[in-house]
Amino acid sequence: MLIKNAEVDAGLNPEINVYVPKNKFADFVISEALKQNVLDRGYEIPTPIQDQIIPLILDGRDVVGLARTGTGKTAAFLIPLINQVYNQRDIRVLILAPTRELAVQIDSEFKLFAKNLSIYSALCIGGANMNQQISALRRNPQFVIGTPGRLIDLEKRRIFKFSSFSTIVLDEVDQMFDMGFINDMKYVIENLPEQRHSLFFSATLPSKMTEIINSFL
Ligand code: AMP
Secondary structure (H helix, E strand, O other): OEEEOOOOOOOOOOOOOOOOOOOOHHHOOOOHHHHHHHHHOOOOOOOHHHHHHHHHHHOOOOEEEEOOOOOOHHHHHHHHHHHHHHHOOOOOEEEEOOOHHHHHHHHHHHHHHOOOOOOOEEEEOOOOOHHHHHHHHHOOOOEEEEOHHHHHHHHHOOOOOHHHOOEEEEOOHHHHHHOOOHHHHHHHHHOOOOOOEEEEEEOOOOHHHHHHHHHHO
16 A cells, blocks of 8 residues: 555645645544553644554555655654554564664654553664664564664674564665665565565655565565
8 A cells, every 4th residue: 555645635725735634643543551652742633644554554554655754754653563562562563764863763752652551672773882782682672673784783693583573664765775775675675574564665666666665565
């Protein structure tokens, strides 16, 4: 299912592209504790990408989200995935981001939504202390968030296996391409379990991405 954030028409005035969300956060079928964390974060009205994609992810559907930074795409995948883990504690989620900064942002947002839910993350990025990351991974957190190079390095040291993740998010895939992570992405995808929940986010979908989308979804 492809969700294009920019091409939404509320059907009001064709001159003005206003999006009227169908849902409020209070309407989503997510646990009350998570709903409270979303409200505490100050979110009441979902952004267009959140409004459209959260119900699909809650349904376990694979998605391609066409959305750039600033659209609320991080919460669009974190909220339903935290809910999935809340309901089924053996789900393990891997989130791949192109830059350390983005991985840190995702992890900070994650911590706010996962507050008091006993759901934890390990942040695995280059340029940071590897021993701390290894101890975080050994505690077997439900979410692992990181950059491709460091994650592959840790996997090759047998600290964890890509095959142990049942849900995978590739975020800002166009940036991953631009930064030369194409072979790293292919390596990760090849080592994922065949049965999985796959989420793909990119600001653009150039034709060079077709192969990776086909192998991923
Ligand atoms: P992102 O595109 O995920 O980087 O989010 C962009 C910014 O929008 C972040 O500062 C979020 O905290 C904020 N944001 C995301 N979703 C909402 C929402 N539903 N209501 C208010 N702010 C939001």
